Amino acid sequence: xxxxxxxxxxxxxxxxxxxxxxxxxxxxxxxxxxxxxxxxxxxxxxxxxxxxxxxxxxxxxxxxxxxxxxxxxxxxxxxxxxxxxxxxxxxxxxxxxxxxxxxxxxxxxxxxxxxxxxxxxxxxxxxxxxxxxxxxxxxxxxxxxxxxxxxxxxxxxxxxxxxxxxxxxxxxxxxxxxxxxxxxxxxxxxxxxxxxxxxxxxxxxxxxxxxxxxxxxxxxxxxxxxxxxxxxxxxxxxxxxxxxxxxxxxxxxxxxxxxxxxxxxxxxxxxxxxxxxxxxxxxxxxxxxxxxxxxxxxxxxxxxxxxxxxxxxxxxx
Amino acid sequence: xxxxxxxxxxxxxxxxxxxxxxxxxxxxxxxxxxxxxxxxxxxxxxxxxxxxxxxxxxxxxxxxxxxxxxxxxxxxxxxxxxxxxxxxxxxxxxxxxxxxxxxxxxxxxxxxxxxxxxxxxx
Numbered sequence: 001x002x003x004x005x006x007x008x009x010x011x012x013x014x015x016x017x018x019x020x021x022x023x024x025x026x027x028x029x030x031x032x033x034x035x036x037x038x039x040x041x042x043x044x045x046x047x048x049x050x051x052x053x054x055x056x057x058x059x060x061x062x063x064x065x066x067x068x069x070x071x072x073x074x075x076x077x078x079x080x081x082x083x084x085x086x087x088x089x090x091x092x093x094x095x096x097x098x099x100x101x102x103x104x105x106x107x108x109x110x111x112x113x114x115x116x117x118x119x120x121x122x123x124x125x126x127x128x129x130x131x132x133x134x135x136x137x138x139x140x141x142x143x144x145x146x147x148x149x150x151x152x153x154x155x156x157x158x159x160x161x162x163x164x165x166x167x168x169x170x171x172x173x174x175x176x177x178x179x180x181x182x183x184x185x186x187x188x189x190x191x192x193x194x195x196x197x198x199x200x201x202x203x204x205x206x207x208x209x210x211x212x213x214x215x216x217x218x219x220x221x222x223x224x225x226x227x228x229x230x231x232x233x234x235x236x237x238x239x240x241x242x243x244x245x246x247x248x249x250x251x252x253x254x255x256x257x258x259x260x261x262x263x264x265x266x267x268x269x270x271x272x273x274x275x276x277x278x279x280x281x282x283x284x285x286x287x288x289x290x291x292x293x294x295x296x297x298x299x300x301x302x303x304x305x306x307x308x309x310x311x312x313x314x315x316x317x
Numbered sequence: 318x319x320x321x322x323x324x325x326x327x328x329x330x331x332x333x334x335x336x337x338x339x340x341x342x343x344x345x346x347x348x349x350x351x352x353x354x355x356x357x358x359x360x361x362x363x364x365x366x367x368x369x370x371x372x373x374x375x376x377x378x379x380x381x382x383x384x385x386x387x388x389x390x391x392x393x394x395x396x397x398x399x400x401x402x403x404x405x406x407x408x409x410x411x412x413x414x415x416x417x418x419x420x421x422x423x424x425x426x427x428x429x430x431x432x433x434x435x436x437x438x439x
Contacts (some may be wrong), residue, residue, distance in 0.1 A: 287413035
């Protein structure tokens with residue numbers, strides 16, 4: 001009764017907060033620009049300066065990498081901070097010098113074996129453990145069937161999908177690669193490196209889903225992705241700082257501006273866009289694969305125990 | 318009627334906030350945060366929209382349009398569109414951080430119920 005009473009109070013309080021937020025947003029949205037309003041000054045300035053200053057007819061790219069490049073600079077490092085956060089949180093256990101779970105597991109196993117007096121069972125268990133150790137040390141291959149047990153990496157057991165999916169994925173991958181390259185290669189595509197990086201990450205993820213972990217394991221290596229991620233960040237810093245040194249302002253163009261509507265048309269824009277492409281693609285891949293590769297640090301027996309404790313707690317409450 | 322888009326953005330934001338405040342499952346809380354994030358994309362793109370306007374691309378403008386007419390408001394707002402592009406990518410990375418934390422919480426407490434995560438209550 002007490003629990004349901006506090007739940008009701010909680011919901012009433014939440015409803016009050018949501019209603020207050022809705023009222024506030026409703027009041028604020030009344031003054032938002034309508035679809036017939038004039039463009040704000042900052043947008044007009046970006047449109048008028050795009051061709052004379054940057055030789056780039058794609059105004060969104062000019063804003064992202066040029067006139068408001070400093071914003072993008074900051075957001076790039078927000079992305080980097082998020083990726084570093086994911087890496088830190090997902091990081092596996094340090095290499096151990098002491099036994100943690102083994103002793104407990106061993107005791108349980110011995111007790112079970114004694115109870116069952118089953119030599120065969122103990123032998124099978126040992127075989128499983130030895131096989132898992134061999135997989136970890138690279139001396140054996142994971143069969144990819146089912147759950148490989150304690151400490152098994154999630155993505156290692158990801159198998160390829162059916163022949164239908166694999167066949168359909170092939171032309172799709174081709175289309176996505178071409179679309180990504182198009183977005184990146186032409187400086188006058190909207191957003192440049194941001195969407196292109198997203199597309200490349202999508203290509204790798206599609207290959208992973210369709211063909212299994214083996215198809216992408218050469219690309220998805222921390223040493224490779226993290227190096228590229230940091231190289232992209234370093235390139236962005238260099239582009240911005242050189243502008244500050246040579247022209248007195250971050251994001252100022254310091255490269256010769258080529259002919260309009262060509263790859264060199266935007267000065268620093270294509271270079272910034274390419275660095276952002278590397279940053280976004282590797283950042284998204286690191287974040288996704290870090291999550292997929294998170295190791296389970298409990299045993300099934302622990303899980304059952306915790307569930308039983310919780311059920312017992314709920315029963316007494 | 319761009320006001321409908323604004324209303325939809327406000328409604329999405331409030332649904333997300335409701336999920337964050339009332340759900341106990343951490344995955345649902347992250348979904349609520351993602352909904353709030355998506356409502357901002359809708360708001361930014363809707364604010365950028367101009368009736369009868371073209372995309373903010375000064376290449377092969379439609380007949381009768383000049384750069385001057387585009388500047389006067391016959392194009393979508395490029396600044397808000399650029400905010401949206403960056404926000405989407407940042408949103409993916411931040412959701413990744415949330416989910417990683419949720420997995421760690423689940424590992425540590427063996428539950429996804431936010432009410433069972435009581436260590437900060439002392």
